[in-house]
Amino acid sequence: MTQKDPTKIFEKYYNEWVASPERDKSGYDYERSYAEMMQKVEKEVFQLSIGEAPNNKNRKKNSKPVTGK
Helix, strand or coil: CCCCCHHHHHHHHHHHHHHCHHHHCCHHHHHHHHHHHHHHHHHHHHHHHHCCCCCCCCCCCCCCCCCCC
């Protein structure tokens, strides 16, 4: 697994946001598009910090059968 740099994630989304003509329509659109961009950045950086999700969420990591002895 390769480790991504969080600043590169921000830079990618920021550059997309700056190039978007949608943000120049009004102050409301500017703020809304910025908030959406930051939510994407936050989600990806958070996922990066916790790692990959397991294939089966119900499976225990280190389960051992309990014997009656």
